[in-house]
Amino acid sequence: MTVEEQKKFARTHADLTYHTIEARCRVCGKPLTVEIADIYPELGDPLKAVPMATCNRCADLRNRRIETEERLRRICHHILNQPKSKRTEVATRYAKPIEDRVRDWIKVANQTNGSAVEFDEAMVESILKDPVKYGEVLGRISGLAKKPRPAPQPSLPYKDA
Numbered sequence: 616m617t618v619e620e621q622k623k624f625a626r627t628h629a630d631l632t633y634h635t636i637e638a639r640c641r642v643c644g645k646p647l648t649v650e651i652a653d654i655y656p657e658l659g660d661p662l663k664a665v666p667m668a669t670c671n672r673c674a675d676l677r678n679r680r681i682e683t684e685e686r687l688r689r690i691c692h693h694i695l696n697q698p699k700s701k702r703t704e705v706a707t708r709y710a711k712p713i714e715d716r717v718r719d720w721i722k723v724a725n726q727t728n729g730s731a732v733e734f735d736e737a738m739v740e741s742i743l744k745d746p747v748k749y750g751e752v753l754g755r756i757s758g759l760a761k762k763p764r765p766a767p768q769p770s771l772p773y774k775d776a
């Protein structure tokens with residue numbers, strides 16, 4: 616929920632009380648609190664929501680990852696939609712935007728993992744050579760960045776009140 620949505624929700628649900636649950640970010644393991652409205656148990660199992668909790672930083676990184684992949688995907692599909700005879704020429708024109716997206720991806724991967732993967736021309740060359748493989752290239756970069764193990768969820772103090 617965005618801050619705006621939260622405010623709107625608070626206005627339209629002013630009579631709700633909330634339970635604060637200690638949880639951990641499912642990505643980085645940072646402790647965080649989850650506020651669950653007391654109507655939630657009627658809507659579904661609130662304990663299912665807690666393991667999905669993500670801290671703001673990880674949520675932001677995730678959004679940037681999705682956005683970067685989507686932008687690269689669009690470029691690659693545009694190239695792939697060209698007649699075969701024109702693809703190499705068109706791909707060459709997109710070398711710079713592709714490089715920018717790859718650099719974005721590396722930045723996010725490094726911020727996510729505290730790693731220091733460096734840009735390599737070969738990453739862009741692989742995509743230019745075969746745009747269908749952009750996902751593999753991104754996957755290899757993610758593999759190079761160390762992946763943190765998801766933290767185990769603490770036992771949950773939630774009770775029906």
Ligand SMILES: [Zn+2]
Nearest residue numbers: 640643670673
């Ligand atoms: Zn996190």
